[in-house]
Amino acid sequence: MENYIITVARESGSGGHNITRKLSEALQIPYYDRDLLRMASDISGIHERLFGQADERIGVREMLSSAEKVYTGEVLPPDSDDYTSTKNLFNFQAKLIKDLAEKESCIILGRCANYLLMDRPHVLKVFIHAPLEARVARVADLNMTWKPKEILRRIREEDKRRAAYYRYYTGEEWRDAGAYDISLDSAVLGEEGCVEAIRAFLPVFMERF
DSSP states (O other): OOOOEEEEEEOTTSOHHHHHHHHHHHHTOOEESTHHHHHHHHHHOOOHHHHHHHTTOOOHHHHHSOOOOOOOSOOOOTTSTTTTSHHHHHHHHHHHHHHHHHHOOEEEESTTHHHHTTTSSSEEEEEEEOOHHHHHHHHHHHOTTSOHHHHHHHHHHHHHHHHHHHHHHHSSOTTOGGGOSEEEEHHHHHHHHHHHHHHHHHHHHHTTO
16 A cells, blocks of 8 residues: 555544554554644744743634635744744644655644645545534543533633634635545544544545545
């Protein structure tokens, strides 16, 4: 099989991170999440903390603004006044994701990767979701000290931020089914079931190319 990329977007509390890690182990290919921040920092010379602050977080003004499609692919030079702007930080991550896609088979979690790689062949775009009550129950199992109302608030807030981040940088809707090749309910399938579903679908998907 030729090199391929799997992008994974997920609702908060759906188990998407665990599914990505297990899929990486099953396929024996690397996955990239927050380590992209360190890698982008190494390349750009910009402190990793700044990438962390911009990572899937935008301000209230941006959240309330209309879609801007600010991603252009252009990375600014170090002497630019906007070198550490949120837009340029995103562009650094985007360039890194595209470079990784050229070099190896891998899995990329979040960061609008499905949009950034939409014109490339051999990119399987996955969305992991689950009913809200199932996500609340899952988070409650992992955080015994959190009350259900607090968990519900956190999940809704995180989903809102992810949707706003995606809309701001792509002009598209994060949950739009048309942006993905396969959408899986982790409450129905479980984490292992999602991994097996993706593994089973992958060779069928690759036959299209």
